[in-house]
Amino acid sequence: MKIRKFTVGALILSGMLISVFGEPLIKYNGFGNIILAQDDTDAGSPPETQGSTPRIKSKKRAEYSEGKSPLIAAGMSLLVPGAGEYYGRDYIRSGIFFGIEALTLSMWYYYESDGDDRRDEYREYADLNFDEELYYGGLLGMTQNVKFWLESKNSMDAGEEFNAADYWNYEYFSNRDNWSWEEDDSLAVFDMLELSFKDMPNGWNGVEISLDGGSSQFTHNLPETKTQQYYEMIGKYHQFACGWNDFTGYEYNPDGSVVMLTDSIMSSDGTYVEVMRPKFKDNDSDPSNNIIFDYSDDGYNSLAYVDFYEDLRDETNQAYEMGSNFLMITLLNHVASAFDASYVIKSKYHIDTQLRIENTDKADKIGLDNYKITYSVNW
Numbered sequence: 001m002k003i004r005k006f007t008v009g010a011l012i013l014s015g016m017l018i019s020v021f022g023e024p025l026i027k028y029n030g031f032g033n034i035i036l037a038q039d040d041t042d043a044g045s046p047p048e049t050q051g052s053t054p055r056i057k058s059k060k061r062a063e064y065s066e067g068k069s070p071l072i073a074a075g076m077s078l079l080v081p082g083a084g085e086y087y088g089r090d091y092i093r094s095g096i097f098f099g100i101e102a103l104t105l106s107m108w109y110y111y112e113s114d115g116d117d118r119r120d121e122y123r124e125y126a127d128l129n130f131d132e133e134l135y136y137g138g139l140l141g142m143t144q145n146v147k148f149w150l151e152s153k154n155s156m157d158a159g160e161e162f163n164a165a166d167y168w169n170y171e172y173f174s175n176r177d178n179w180s181w182e183e184d185d186s187l188a189v190f191d192m193l194e195l196s197f198k199d200m201p202n203g204w205n206g207v208e209i210s211l212d213g214g215s216s217q218f219t220h221n222l223p224e225t226k227t228q229q230y231y232e233m234i235g236k237y238h239q240f241a242c243g244w245n246d247f248t249g250y251e252y253n254p255d256g257s258v259v260m261l262t263d264s265i266m267s268s269d270g271t272y273v274e275v276m277r278p279k280f281k282d283n284d285s286d287p288s289n290n291i292i293f294d295y296s297d298d299g300y301n302s303l304a305y306v307d308f309y310e311d312l313r314d315e316t317n318q319a320y321e322m323g324s325n326f327l328m329i330t331l332l333n334h335v336a337s338a339f340d341a342s343y344v345i346k347s348k349y350h351i352d353t354q355l356r357i358e359n360t361d362k363a364d365k366i367g368l369d370n371y372k373i374t375y376s377v378n379w
Helices: 002-021 070-079 083-087 091-129 132-142 144-152 170-174 189-196 228-236 238-243 304-349
Strands: 056-064 209-212 260-266 272-278 291-294 350-359 371-378
Touching (some): 070 304, 083 091, 091 228, 132 144, 132 170, 132 209, 132 238, 132 272, 144 189, 144 260, 228 238, 228 304
Antiparallel strands (some): 056 350, 260 272, 350 371
């Protein structure tokens, strides 16, 4: 009996403190439980009194009939849009969100598949019309001016061996490790290109080729494997223009193939090693018959092939972008459905529970006999 009176007294005292200070002190969760929360009097106004004793009223709004939970509904719709609305028996909303999910996923799959098909198409086109041997052969042709310098370094002396033929050939140029060196010894492919594009003095190998353009464009190393970066680079950068089968700086046979020349470089033992490279156009009216080879953006280029190739790549990127947009809409649909499902439960199954503690005006002093407790449920 004492324990019961103590418990009731503690509840009354807690309710009075809540009413006075406006802070929730005790909460019990669950339908039908007594919940003491912040009183509903206006902020800043004195508590309502009857006699000399405060009148206490506490509320909690968060009970839901039939065991429905907004959190469960939101979680269901976050996984499958419309599932939470179906759980809340709002079948129209459920159908709308599920329909949006089906539509956006279908469009995402369509554009992703279309992008994959177009990617395969432009890769097949590149494999057919871009030739790595032609590209590195073109670089050999552009570095003819360094052959004499390389040959001048030939040596068979012990400790100073050097063979020029080891550095001016297709295998050396196509080895990606030979494009950049930690120490600048001018034997990297880029350094040879840089030397070749400089104005060579007469007498240095006779200036085999006069180049327009600049070595600064050779900023990328072609990947060894045909990755996405490989297919992007060969169409995007002018550096790789000489690798396309329609490059305008080459001479062509009647059958459309590139005319190949047999060049040579002297090795350290005095013999000459043959090197195959494409024949450059000779459009120079100079009596010396030196070739002017314009490898600038406005000079020799790959016209039809690269333009068509880049169009294929643009169409591929557009298809993938559309697929990404529909995937984003799909994700947003999940989030929107989760919020909507929570709203459905709150609007259809919400219940007001109220605990009211008030005095009976039997006396001006606080006591158990002076209070009555009322608990009500409204929905």
